[in-house]
Amino acid sequence: VVLVAAERIVSVASGADLPVPEQAEIIDASGRYIVPGLMDANVHLCAAFTPELLLEFEGRYEEVIEEAAQVALRAGVTTVFDTWGPLRPLVAVRDRINRGEVTGSRIFLAGNIVGFDGPLSADHFKVGDVLGRDVVDRINGQWEFRVGRELLLLSRDEVGRRVRGYIESSGIDFLKYAATGHINSEFITFSDRVQRAIVEEAHAAGLTAQAHTTTPESLRMEIEAGADLLQHGNVTGPEVIPDETLDVIVDRRLPVAAFANTQTYMKWARAHLDSPVSAGFQTWEKNNRLLIERGARLLLTTDGYISTPRVLEHPQMGEWVRGPEFSMQLGESHFLWMQAVSELGMAPMQVLLSATRHLAEAYDVHAELGTLEPGKRADLLILEADPLEAVGNYRRCAAVMKDGEFVDREGLPVRRVLTAE
């Protein structure tokens, strides 16, 4: 019995132990299974993945974000962490959802990845000389806010000042910085001491910090800088995480937001993808196996976005997005992630914790979210069958409650924007 009043859980008990107030509305879930609302440690609600979409929907990013938050919620993801996107539209939608004006998955956001320029830049897409400088600057400016790539040229103190200014003026919920490049993912960006300064600024403001990391050395550097959560920490190029770093991750219980592919996808990848790309995915998998074996804390992480055919078939998207059970589809890939880590041997309860309690703790939001306990927000799923019996049972969802109210899943997304096709 879970007793809910307004948006919070009042008490939880089994069977007849809990006195139910006379005026209470009773939802009979007997024979079913109640779990906390699922969370995703890494999404991109504003699917800024093709220049055409950025231009076509310029001025409508809030609608795009709202739709994405609803696609996630419909599928049982009640909280998402947006790790790179246009600041103001994300803040506006986050606040509207939190005020209850529109429905959607609860959003926590980082805005820009400190050290990267906006989407129409050498860090993401090379747009050549087709677009005018004014258009490029206008769109990139929605990401950069003086914490773009120019920071790589600046002193430690100045980077610290810029980051502080960004935190104070932006309304972000957590900080993400670039420990390596994005397109040029083999390059380290900031020195050890600058990374430390960035993390210290986040901590001084009461925010968690994480890095975009893609090599064994950048992973080590972000850990030494004091990052709270290792964002796609299982992405380490052609080699697995070195033992010394793995030991630190395990000993300090550092949460690793890990990408994961199902065996169906991996089989396809081995047959269809060029060897460096395929080898990279194999490293993800080897790292996941090692982390699971060692009992490290993995977090459900999809990089999920609205992956319509138009996005996936765009010439600049690599062939790897077109495989079966592709791992970055918002509203679908959280199921695939749970399946993937189960296939690698993660125990059923650990799978659930990866998507709920461990994730809430990693982002320091566990006072409010992540478990079914008195005082916390009433975010929960009612499942038709036991998710600890079979991971596929997370798909058999009878109802989604967020903030104490049942979600009308049939009615989502309210307004079709990217999903209209």
Ligand SMILES: [Zn+2]
């Ligand atoms: Zn990243």
